[in-house]
Amino acid sequence: MRALALLACAVIGSAAAPARGADFHVDPAGGSDTGDGSATRPWRSLQSVIERHVETRNWQSLPFTGKSLVPVNAGAPVKPGDTIWLRSGDYGALTILGAYNAAPVTVAAEAGATPRFTSVLVRSAQHWVLRGFSVSPTHGTSPAAGTLVVVENHGWSGPASDVVVDGFDVFTVPDERAWATAADWDARSANGVTATGDRVTVRSCWVRNVNYGIAVTGRGSRVEHNAVDGFCGDGLRGLGDDEVFEYNLVKNARDVNADHRDGFQSWSVGPGGVGTGVVRNVTLRGNVIIGHEPGVRFAGTLQGIGCFDGTYDGWVVENNVVLTDHWHGISFYGAQNLRIANNTVLDLNAVDPGPPWILVTAHKDGTPSRDALVRNNLTTDLSVTGDNVVAGGNLLLPADPAGYFVDLAHLDVRLAAGSPAIDRGIAGQAPAADADGIARPQGAGVDVGAYEFAPGATRPPDGTAGPGGAPPGGGSPGGALPAPPSGCGNPSGDLALGLVALVAAAGRLWRRA
Ligand SMILES: [Ca+2]
Numbered sequence: 118m119r120a121l122a123l124l125a126c127a128v129i130g131s132a133a134a135p136a137r138g139a140d141f142h143v144d145p146a147g148g149s150d151t152g153d154g155s156a157t158r159p160w161r162s163l164q165s166v167i168e169r170h171v172e173t174r175n176w177q178s179l180p181f182t183g184k185s186l187v188p189v190n191a192g193a194p195v196k197p198g199d200t201i202w203l204r205s206g207d208y209g210a211l212t213i214l215g216a217y218n219a220a221p222v223t224v225a226a227e228a229g230a231t232p233r234f235t236s237v238l239v240r241s242a243q244h245w246v247l248r249g250f251s252v253s254p255t256h257g258t259s260p261a262a263g264t265l266v267v268v269e270n271h272g273w274s275g276p277a278s279d280v281v282v283d284g285f286d287v288f289t290v291p292d293e294r295a296w297a298t299a300a301d302w303d304a305r306s307a308n309g310v311t312a313t314g315d316r317v318t319v320r321s322c323w324v325r326n327v328n329y330g331i332a333v334t335g336r337g338s339r340v341e342h343n344a345v346d347g348f349c350g351d352g353l354r355g356l357g358d359d360e361v362f363e364y365n366l367v368k369n370a371r372d373v374n375a376d377h378r379d380g381f382q383s384w385s386v387g388p389g390g391v392g393t394g395v396v397r398n399v400t401l402r403g404n405v406i407i408g409h410e411p412g413v414r415f416a417g418t419l420q421g422i423g424c425f426d427g428t429y430d431g432w433v434v435e436n437n438v439v440l441t442d443h444w445h446g447i448s449f450y451g452a453q454n455l456r457i458a459n460n461t462v463l464d465l466n467a468v469d470p471g472p473p474w475i476l477v478t479a480h481k482d483g484t485p486s487r488d489a490l491v492r493n494n495l496t497t498d499l500s501v502t503g504d505n506v507v508a509g510g511n512l513l514l515p516a517d518p519a520g521y522f523v524d525l526a527h528l529d530v531r532l533a534a535g536s537p538a539i540d541r542g543i544a545g546q547a548p549a550a551d552a553d554g555i556a557r558p559q560g561a562g563v564d565v566g567a568y569e570f571a572p573g574a575t576r577p578p579d580g581t582a583g584p585g586g587a588p589p590g591g592g593s594p595g596g597a598l599p600a601p602p603s604g605c606g607n608p609s610g611d612l613a614l615g616l617v618a619l620v621a622a623a624g625r626l627w628r629r630a
């Protein structure tokens with residue numbers, strides 16, 4: 118057995134790309150272009166290192182169509198599998214262009230360091246892991262980029278794919294009170310993160326004071342454990358097949374222009390334009406969407422999960438919490454093979470607009486939705502129609518949901534002892550765990566909504582969220598809130614402090630128990 122295991126390891130090892138794991142260092146203040154990248158003789162310019170010192174690949178010639186990848190910088194010190202560590206300082210605008218690594222090259226903040234960038238662009242590149250950057254136009258004097266972090270395909274220079282953006286602190290301004298008016302907010306807010314490439318992961322990022330938060334359009338991309346706080350466009354956008362959005366926190370939409378804001382939005386694009394295609398196999402799990410917290414300036418209504426231009430095929434929407442002052446809690450116009458299970462949806466207040474619904478209805482072209490299951494949701498309104506569109510185990514909240522939740526006034530929508538939602542759900546096709554990662558069912562049966570009542574269970578501690586994560590976006594009201602991005606290992610001092618403040622603030626708001 119042991120020999121077999123060793124053999125398997127050897128085979129896997131030989132099949133995988135070289136995993137050298139060598140370390141290099143960049144110090145924009147104390148480094149030198151004549152350094153060797155060692156800890157004692159760090160390089161000075163990251164941009165120069167990326168362009169000259171990484172053994173990578175690019176197309177034989179451009180345009181890339183029909184071309185092959187050929188070696189670039191053969192023999193350079195930084196190989197696939199290596200890490201470039203960044204010390205504190207100003208790095209300006211970073212561009213990674215035409216660099217297709219055979220295996221991931223990691224560029225990461227050193228422990229305790231804050232590498233500051235004015236923008237980050239990854240175009241026509243593959244297998245990059247970027248970790249622990251602070252990205253803001255306030256780190257420089259140039260005009261703000263339209264989008265602060267971009268991972269993009271390009272028709273001339275080639276696609277981008279397999280990029281990880283991890284533990285970033287992304288903001289237009291650190292304090293939105295710098296914007297005196299709604300017009301300032303509208304005109305000055307940059308977009309946070311946009312990725313058009315396939316298999317892009319955006320994880321444990323804190324994106325704040327932006328127009329659009331995080332938008333991914335590539336196949337197989339993941340957006341997980343992020344916090345988007347303060348935005349005037351959409352919080353999250355997902356337009357690609359096989360995407361996963363889980364355990365993100367989206368809150369504080371600003372009404373500063375004529376846009377319809379969504380916590381999450383998707384639409385199809387086909388031969389006839391928007392609404393004539395299909396978006397397939399997207400999962401929305403354990404996200405917390407809060408229209409706005411009390412006292413937020415320019416607070417505006419927010420559509421929760423807005424899927425208005427199908428067809429949406431094979432989607433799963435489970436364990437999400439949507440608290441918003443609008444009618445659109447979770448809305449699907451034109452869906453098939455859809456499951457909406459164990460979500461909690463309710464209004465932030467008792468006034469118009471709202472209360473929010475869970476809606477499954479026909480495509481705007483009139484085609485009925487079909488083959489959908491709407492199960493175990495706790496919501497203020499429910500409207501599902503179509504062919505084989507089945508609702509069961511859902512509970513409609515009364516106008517005054519006293520007794521349902523631990524502390525609704527502070528947006529803790531875990532179930533209170535004695536809540537009418539306890540044990541009222543249907544076991545079949547309920548998610549195996551709740552929004553905190555607690556196994557279902559507890560007690561006599563599955564509960565309705567995103568949380569299982571489990572007084573004896575260990576909830577994720579403050580600062581962590583959901584199964585398997587500990588992010589700034591984590592997001593389960595009532596305790597599972599944002600922690601510093603554990604994945605990045607090296608959150609900057611500012612970022613860590615900011616996240617601590619965020620956690621503390623959210624903890625006060627969400628867990629006054
Ligand atoms: Ca309302």
Ligand SMILES: [Ca+2]
Pocket residue numbers: 539540558559560561562563564569570
């Ligand atoms: Ca139960």
